[in-house]
Amino acid sequence: MRIVGIDLGSRFVKTLVMEDYKIVERICISTVSFYKEYCSFNGRLKVDFKKLGIDSFDFGVSTGYGRNNVDIENFNIINELKAHAYGAMYQTGLKDFILLDVGGQDVKIIKVEKGVLTDIELNDKCAASCGRYIENMAKILETSIDEIFSYYKNPVELNSTCAVFSESELIGKIAEGVPFENLCAGVNYSLYKRLKPLLTRFKGKSLLISGGVAENKALLEYLKSDYDEINVLNDSKFNGAIGCCYFGILKYKK
Amino acid sequence: MKKIGITTTVPVEVLYAAGYSVVDLNNIFITSKDYLRYIEIAERDGFPKSLCAWIKGIYGACIENGIDEVVGVIEGDCSNTKSLIEVLKSKGVKIYPFSYPAKHTIEEVKKSIDDFIKLFFKDELVDSNIKEKIEDTRQTLSKGRVLARRIDELTCDFKATGLENHIYQISLSDFNGDIEGYTEILKEKVKEIELRKPKTKKIKLAYIGVPPMTPDIYDFIEKYDAQIVYNEVQREFAFPRFDRAKDIYEQYYDYTYPYSLEFRLKEIEKIIKERNIDGVIHYTQAFCYRAIDDIVIKRKLNIPVLNIEGDKLNCLDGRTKIRIEAFLDMLMDLKGD
Ligand code: SF4
Numbered sequence: 001m002r003i004v005g006i007d008l009g010s011r012f013v014k015t016l017v018m019e020d021y022k023i024v025e026r027i028c029i030s031t032v033s034f035y036k037e038y039c040s041f042n043g044r045l046k047v048d049f050k051k052l053g054i055d056s057f058d059f060g061v062s063t064g065y066g067r068n069n070v071d072i073e074n075f076n077i078i079n080e081l082k083a084h085a086y087g088a089m090y091q092t093g094l095k096d097f098i099l100l101d102v103g104g105q106d107v108k109i110i111k112v113e114k115g116v117l118t119d120i121e122l123n124d125k126c127a128a129s130c131g132r133y134i135e136n137m138a139k140i141l142e143t144s145i146d147e148i149f150s151y152y153k154n155p156v157e158l159n160s161t162c163a164v165f166s167e168s169e170l171i172g173k174i175a176e177g178v179p180f181e182n183l184c185a186g187v188n189y190s191l192y193k194r195l196k197p198l199l200t201r202f203k204g205k206s207l208l209i210s211g212g213v214a215e216n217k218a219l220l221e222y223l224k225s226d227y228d229e230i231n232v233l234n235d236s237k238f239n240g241a242i243g244c245c246y247f248g249i250l251k252y253k254k
Numbered sequence: 255m256k257k258i259g260i261t262t263t264v265p266v267e268v269l270y271a272a273g274y275s276v277v278d279l280n281n282i283f284i285t286s287k288d289y290l291r292y293i294e295i296a297e298r299d300g301f302p303k304s305l306c307a308w309i310k311g312i313y314g315a316c317i318e319n320g321i322d323e324v325v326g327v328i329e330g331d332c333s334n335t336k337s338l339i340e341v342l343k344s345k346g347v348k349i350y351p352f353s354y355p356a357k358h359t360i361e362e363v364k365k366s367i368d369d370f371i372k373l374f375f376k377d378e379l380v381d382s383n384i385k386e387k388i389e390d391t392r393q394t395l396s397k398g399r400v401l402a403r404r405i406d407e408l409t410c411d412f413k414a415t416g417l418e419n420h421i422y423q424i425s426l427s428d429f430n431g432d433i434e435g436y437t438e439i440l441k442e443k444v445k446e447i448e449l450r451k452p453k454t455k456k457i458k459l460a461y462i463g464v465p466p467m468t469p470d471i472y473d474f475i476e477k478y479d480a481q482i483v484y485n486e487v488q489r490e491f492a493f494p495r496f497d498r499a500k501d502i503y504e505q506y507y508d509y510t511y512p513y514s515l516e517f518r519l520k521e522i523e524k525i526i527k528e529r530n531i532d533g534v535i536h537y538t539q540a541f542c543y544r545a546i547d548d549i550v551i552k553r554k555l556n557i558p559v560l561n562i563e564g565d566k567l568n569c570l571d572g573r574t575k576i577r578i579e580a581f582l583d584m585l586m587d588l589k590g591d
Pocket residue numbers: 306307308309331332333334464539541542543544
């Protein structure tokens with residue numbers, strides 16, 4: 001049995017194929033080129049799977065971001081929070097956990113107990129702690145995202161809670177001659193400060209991490225002070241797509 | 255008949271036998287359009303912001319409705335009640351204390367109830383005359399209890415709704431101040447519900463914890479393929495096992511709510527099994543010590559438990575709705591097609 005899971009994110013579309021419960025294919029394409037190059041529309045979205053390199057499958061499940069669930073022809077749509085819950089269950093075998101997922105524009109925190117979602121927190125107003133924000137900050141610092149992620153010591157204070165104001169604040173700090181490392185660490189620490197209030201309801205011993213944020217070593221370092229254990233999911237970027245496939249398996253089995 | 259207010263379920267048999275009409279202050283508070291104003295009255299009189307809305311609502315309801323005699327439960331219920339009745343006393347309200355004994359034995363329960371009887375019958379000894387009068391009242395109330403139990407059963411058959419179950423169980427804390435009138439209402443209601451076609455739902459839920467500030471939870475859940483078929487505390491208020499008790503002492507000994515969590519859980523677990531319940535909603539009130547019980551409840555019950563919290567508003571907030579939705583969604587998955 002081959003199942004395709006698609007996670008239609010705001011920055012990237014993640015497609016995953018599972019065969020007999022195992023992951024056999026992972027495809028990550030920028031959202032814009034996914035719609036432009038691999039899709040056609042006839043009321044619903046039609047995906048050119050041949051072009052994607054997927055020839056046949058039995059079942060398709062998709063999830064979208066926020067409230068924008070895109071309807072793919074012949075696919076089941078599931079809620080993204082559920083997709084992430086199932087993804088983490090598949091990847092860890094756990095039935096009780098707290099998961100933090102930070103993507104291009106969304107922050108999601110979910111709590112799963114006895115295999116069922118019991119609590120949720122989402123960023124509602126601003127994407128200031130998400131991928132897009134870091135991309136902008138990297139541009140200002142004329143460096144790569146990876147480079148930014150590697151500094152966590154002595155962060156410079158960036159107090160603005162707004163993504164746009166933060167950029168000008170950062171430029172101000174550059175003008176003050178703050179060292180590059182401290183500027184990078186400051187960007188990371190500002191992310192942490194924005195996530196922290198969202199996490200207050202989710203105290204626990206360990207925290208699972210998925211989404212693009214998993215690559216942010218500095219942020220993980222800060223989170224370590226709040227949890228005994230921080231576990232980054234192996235396929236952190238594909239967690240939502242994995243959850244779609246796993247849901248498909250559960251459905252199909254019955 | 256003179257009115258007497260109660261702050262939670264107490265042996266109403268005694269009060270009715272003594273010639274009172276009983277009003278549960280919780281019910282006046284929560285069913286009133288003015289519920290927010292009642293809270294406001296309490297806060298203006300100095301009740302802290304960081305205090306459960308029920309206590310403030312009861313206070314406001316009592317003052318505004320001119321209730322001048324109140325039974326305050328000083329042991330076995332909320333400890334905030336102790337201070338609440340001090341304030342009421344200082345405002346000239348006559349207070350009759352009642353305690354559910356800390357030690358859960360039939361002897362202790364008997365002592366508590368006898369003390370309570372003495373407050374109203376002014377006898378050194380609770381003699382057989384008084385006892386008979388109370389037992390007669392208990393028998394009269396039992397007609398209503400049978401009917402409420404029938405509504406509970408009809409909820410399991412998906413004929414009565416979760417909200418109806420909630421309302422008709424909870425109302426037996428005071429019989430709406432009029433035993434006969436209310437028994438008639440129950441009789442009519444049972445007749446009406448029995449004739450309905452069942453609206454079967456896939457997911458059966460239990461509601462445990464104090465009754466909700468947000469009664470819209472029942473209808474909200476029924477919009478999905480789910481229904482609450484067991485209301486723990488409300489059902490206890492109606493005394494579904496009253497006929498297994500040979501007297502008022504046994505009846506209040508068997509009442510789970512005021513005693514230990516362990517004792518409550520035994521009955522909850524039994525019902526979860528009997529009614530094939532898929533998931534539990536544990537409601538707690540903001541600032542209530544009972545929220546701590548959630549730790550034990552989640553550990554002890556082996557089915558999924560969702561803890562939701564209400565504060566001042568009498569309808570569900572958006573976040574709680576999303577959480578309930580997601581919880582039900584995944585319970586459905588667990589259940590399969
Ligand atoms: S909800 Fe809790 S705090 Fe409020 S009256 Fe009841 S027991 Fe007391």
